[in-house]
Amino acid sequence: MNNERIPVLTELELSEIDAELAHVPYRSAAAIDAMRIVQRHRGWVSDESLQAIARHLEMSADELDGIATFYTLIFRRPVGEKVILLCNSVTCWMKGCDKLQRRITEKLGIGLAETTPDQRYTFLPISCLGACDKAPVMMVGDDLYENLAEQTLDEVFRS
Amino acid sequence: MTVQLPLTRNIHADRRPTDLQAYEQNGGYQALRKAIPGMPPADCLQTVVDSHLRGRGGAGFPTGMKWSFVPMGENASPGHKYLICNADEMEPGAFKDRLLLECDPHQLVEGMILAAYTLQADIAYIFIRPEYLLATERLNQAIADCHRKGYLGKNILGSDFSLDLYVHVSAGRYICGEETALISALEGKRANPRAKPPFPQVSGLWGRPTIVNNVETLCNIPHIIEHGAQWFIGLGVSEDAGTKLYGVSGRVRNPGCWELPMGTPIREILEHRAGGMEDGYALRGLLPGGGSTDFLVPEHLDLPMDYSAIGKAGSRMGTGTIIILDDRTCPVAFVKNLIDFFAQESCGFCTPCRDGLPWSGQVLEDIENGRGRPEDLETLERQVSFIGAIGNTHCALAPGAMEPLQSALHYFREDFEKHIDDGRCPYGEPH
Ligand SMILES: Cc1cc2nc3c(=O)[nH]c(=O)nc-3n(C[C@H](O)[C@H](O)[C@H](O)COP(=O)(O)O)c2cc1C
Ligand code: SF4
Ligand code: FES
Numbered sequence: 001m002n003n004e005r006i007p008v009l010t011e012l013e014l015s016e017i018d019a020e021l022a023h024v025p026y027r028s029a030a031a032i033d034a035m036r037i038v039q040r041h042r043g044w045v046s047d048e049s050l051q052a053i054a055r056h057l058e059m060s061a062d063e064l065d066g067i068a069t070f071y072t073l074i075f076r077r078p079v080g081e082k083v084i085l086l087c088n089s090v091t092c093w094m095k096g097c098d099k100l101q102r103r104i105t106e107k108l109g110i111g112l113a114e115t116t117p118d119q120r121y122t123f124l125p126i127s128c129l130g131a132c133d134k135a136p137v138m139m140v141g142d143d144l145y146e147n148l149a150e151q152t153l154d155e156v157f158r159s
Numbered sequence: 160m161t162v163q164l165p166l167t168r169n170i171h172a173d174r175r176p177t178d179l180q181a182y183e184q185n186g187g188y189q190a191l192r193k194a195i196p197g198m199p200p201a202d203c204l205q206t207v208v209d210s211h212l213r214g215r216g217g218a219g220f221p222t223g224m225k226w227s228f229v230p231m232g233e234n235a236s237p238g239h240k241y242l243i244c245n246a247d248e249m250e251p252g253a254f255k256d257r258l259l260l261e262c263d264p265h266q267l268v269e270g271m272i273l274a275a276y277t278l279q280a281d282i283a284y285i286f287i288r289p290e291y292l293l294a295t296e297r298l299n300q301a302i303a304d305c306h307r308k309g310y311l312g313k314n315i316l317g318s319d320f321s322l323d324l325y326v327h328v329s330a331g332r333y334i335c336g337e338e339t340a341l342i343s344a345l346e347g348k349r350a351n352p353r354a355k356p357p358f359p360q361v362s363g364l365w366g367r368p369t370i371v372n373n374v375e376t377l378c379n380i381p382h383i384i385e386h387g388a389q390w391f392i393g394l395g396v397s398e399d400a401g402t403k404l405y406g407v408s409g410r411v412r413n414p415g416c417w418e419l420p421m422g423t424p425i426r427e428i429l430e431h432r433a434g435g436m437e438d439g440y441a442l443r444g445l446l447p448g449g450g451s452t453d454f455l456v457p458e459h460l461d462l463p464m465d466y467s468a469i470g471k472a473g474s475r476m477g478t479g480t481i482i483i484l485d486d487r488t489c490p491v492a493f494v495k496n497l498i499d500f501f502a503q504e505s506c507g508f509c510t511p512c513r514d515g516l517p518w519s520g521q522v523l524e525d526i527e528n529g530r531g532r533p534e535d536l537e538t539l540e541r542q543v544s545f546i547g548a549i550g551n552t553h554c555a556l557a558p559g560a561m562e563p564l565q566s567a568l569h570y571f572r573e574d575f576e577k578h579i580d581d582g583r584c585p586y587g588e589p590h
Contacts, residue, residue: 023282072330072331073289090252127251128251128252128253130291134414142292
């Protein structure tokens, strides 16, 4: 691997990672935090980012990738500006999440695990969001939408 | 005046957060001021033991007993001890910790300071699922405010006790909620559960003594320290002590989460709090404590919601958040949704869980889609007894996954048979 091609993590990313390193006993212990930090800045964790993080944490990229792929919300593929997380667990399912899924696909032209061509949205299923009393629910980016109905989807995704 | 519903006294209908000032005006941090300097750690521990508090994370393990395994004083080797709050809350149907985290973050922080003081732990973490963004923001604010006030950091309230508290945001995986998997995740690794022994109380995070407790468990601590063990025991209306956050989701008029005396009858929760079933729906069954608990049926409605009564009825109180199965929802598809969840969330370490759960899911899918064969029911029964047996797997995920299936085969057997006989699902898609 040619080291010169590895982009250096930004100052901001490094300082945030180093803040995590300050309270763990060894560098690789901050692996998940570091990937989350980079993902927050770049949307996802590319191979190049992964290698840069691994070097900074003094671990192998393979080992780091093994950790990355274990966790659902570390993205190793590019995602749109906002990720749609539609809950498909039991209460949301009873309250019609399958129908909502079809409506989102209809509106945005993407199925699950796909990204709109304009890179605005990536559509993913998610397990119970811990808001079952407000089912059905979804998150779009940082926002939680509760008691969803098809009309709400029309408003949220009005372009 | 003594408080009857301590956990939610600062929780408002509009779910605005209680900030430090409001928390203190309502008596907050009085328990901490009582313990430091008034109560040595051993007294705090004895009070928690005497209170009969049981863990609210699902298993109901007595909190005081769990804490008493942590080496103290001369038995403790030099080095850190850790306290971890389990705020992963990813079990389908569970939404109670979110309420406590978002609406009264200081109650949890005070509980954690007191727990850490009792255990003489000097570092604490709140391990929180990544989707709980609002809770994370409010916890970080509460922690910053506590540092300014001298409730956290060096020499708390002028004593020689010091504590650092960090929020660790997870990267999403249900298995992280299992306490030894959580410790692996906090160490920055894949969240595989670990063999016990050694128990975390002796060798947990980075090999050091570690206590993992649920959010609701820890939120009880300030009240127990402030008002005493007898007061806490007196709050319950059946065998178990304290109050409990009960939740109901599904086709009821008023789904939600309420604090009630421990042991409140299920009927009262469903009818008085949740408002009864929605018009046009009747109750078929319910999972009393989240997606990994066995079904109960209408004949159980007068049971008290506590650990012992629900246990005797063949289920578990689990998280205390009830999921309703109504008469218009297919029980086979309901259970299949849950099994698919557990199969997806398996960490893959043990064969019965990694390979068995997808197999159960496939059999259920065949039955649901009209391709079931009579022998499938036997296959499912065999899976239940093999995957469900404690000891065949490394952690409780797989046995938990089998609980709704096993009880559905018992209570709703005619539904499974009808699917197979008719070659189709008699219910429509939920709407
Ligand atoms: C698969 C699995 C997931 C779990 N998830 C959680 C969880 O999200 N929150 C929780 O408090 N306990 C969870 N538990 C229980 C924990 O292992 C542990 O018993 C609990 O956090 C202890 O806290 P307590 O004694 O205060 O109840 C889970 C257990 C298993 C087997
Ligand atoms: S039972 Fe499942 S989740 Fe638990 S350790 Fe085994 S494979 Fe992992
Ligand atoms: S089932 Fe969707 S939020 Fe719990």
